[in-house]
Amino acid sequence: MKVKFIGGAGTVTGSKTLIESNGIRILIDCGLFQGVKPLRELNWEPLTILPSTIDFVLLTHGHLDHCGWLPRLVNQGFDGKIYCTSPTKDITKLILLDSAKIQEEEAKKANEGKYSKHQIAEPLYTVEQAEKVFPLFKVIKTNEPVSLDAQIEAVFTIAGHILGASSIALTLENKTLVFSGDIGRDDDVLMYPPTKPKKADYVFLESTYGDRLHPHTDTKLELETFINNTVENGGTVIIPSFAVERAQTIMYLLWQLREQGKIPYIPYIVDTPMGINALNIFSSNIKWHKLPLEVCAEMNKMFSLVSDYQETIEMIFDEQPKVVIAASGMATGGRVLSYLEKYIVLPQTTVIFVGYQAEGTRGRKLLEGAKEIKIHGQYYPVKAKILEIRGLSAHGDQKDLLNWLSDLENKPSKVFLVHGENEPLDELRIKVYEKYGFDCKVPLMGQEFEL
Incomplete structure (x- = not known):
């Protein structure tokens, strides 16, 4: 079994983690890169693998940095199932249509105002391309196992953060891989606290606020x-x-x-x-x-x-x-x-x-x-x-992230820290080791590991 980090590594955007097992390829999230230009330019690059060879996409939630590259994925040949919760499906539809409209409008403005460096500015994807994603959605319920394949099972649990946001436990080859998605706050104004995992051989933990605590201000x-x-x-x-x-x-x-x-x-x-x-x-x-x-x-x-x-x-x-x-x-x-x-x-x-x-x-x-x-x-x-x-903020802080690991009944073989910038990633790595003794790895973009 292999894992490859093709987004959301060393950055808080573009989340894409590829799992390969016995000829089955599963992509966890399919997000858009945002922020500095070198990252944004990655949105125009093809994946390092053919989208047509991916069997499933599992979406943790509907924010653009986790779902916003789906139209490109489908346009380049992906035709498998996209599993997510019901609110995530509805939100992702809104997000993708809005993203496509904005890109079409900005391309039009750039062409009219002649401020694009390209001869003709084009949108990353169109509304029509975004709509081709929708028939591939397959809605699941939280806390109920979903069989992706004869020997692969996924369970979605509440992650807080936004409506429909989930963590995903993927069981395959007698191992359990837990993907946190974006973890919400334990004391959020509107969202319920995240469900903490009980068992994990490998953990993929977001690190957006890995180096800070939310202030106790009014x-x-x-x-x-x-x-x-x-x-x-x-x-x-x-x-x-x-x-x-x-x-x-x-x-x-x-x-x-x-x-x-x-x-x-x-x-x-x-x-x-x-x-x-x-x-x-x-x-x-x-x-x-x-x-x-x-x-x-x-x-x-x-x-x-x-x-x-x-x-x-x-x-x-x-x-x-x-x-x-x-x-x-x-x-x-x-x-x-x-x-x-x-x-x-x-x-x-x-x-x-x-x-x-x-x-x-x-x-x-x-x-x-x-x-x-x-x-x-x-x-x-x-x-x-x-x-x-x-x-x-809708993201849990360092204390919330550490607390999310606190119910694990076994010691994971490794905790991969993703979806964070360099300082938060490194600070959280130190804190996780100090508190739990878990072996942490901060993967680089494009890096691949055998599990």
Whole structure:
């Protein structure tokens, strides 16, 4: 049995782990690379193996860095089954369609504005190509074994993080391989705690926050303070947000604050078509999160839900103070860029980041103090206040990741640390060894191991 790391190794994006056993090939996740240009360029490269030789894809969840390369995989010949939970199927459809639309729009803008380095800019994939993925989905239930082959079995368990997110235990050749996916927080506002594995011969553990602990700050108080200070100065608050789960968490906190009379009655806007559709998925998957259905309904009434781009233009040029939640969460694309073009040059604006910002993304650059930012081929001076609320991350921190390993009844042969940048990976490696004595390996991109 072999494992090959063809994504998500030494970086937090592009998750792809290939397992090969007795002629069967299984790909765990099929994510898009994001961030610095050398990583983004990998999205255009063919896989090191033929997609047509992959038998199954197992999806841990529907974020772009875990599912966003599926249209390329299918376009290049994959026609096997894609196993996932029901919410993951629905979310992945939204994510892929949104991603395809954004890429088509950006290619069109680049061609019209002539700011592409290519003679003709092309999207990585089209809406039509994204739609060809959907017939391959096969929905499974959590905690119920799924036979992929006569001697291969998979069990999906709740991972927290977002709706439908799962860890996957894969049993083959009398060994159990456990893939964490993205691990949620033990004390998340909306999601239930992750299910901890009991047995594993090999563990593949995400390491996004492997070197840090989430601060014990009052997240609601931070939101309240930032919004009130901005509104007093006549400014607008822009919250770049992942459309799935983070947007709903922020909406819930803002609803609570306004119900308590702690923030003003100004327009509160959710401007992400995908986020609006995600609200429907949220309401129809009550067992996956903590919010009662009636609270979801009341919360939604507080917000102007913008889907038509003409409405977006009207909101942008409405200069009254407002709070805007718009995708994407790392400001790599989406409607939030249209707001930033107008508002990032104004000192009374506040931009609040609420999730992990990968290396090379606009979000990371802004948090690191960039004086100007490039959007759609133009540079804009950064005059707005750039703030971060770290307590809203959907990822477990170092303590949560270590705790996720705490119920293992045996000592794994190896723990592979993936989906992290270099410092978090190395820090978590040390911590796992100190706490449990587990042998940890930090694989490099493209590296292959025999298990």
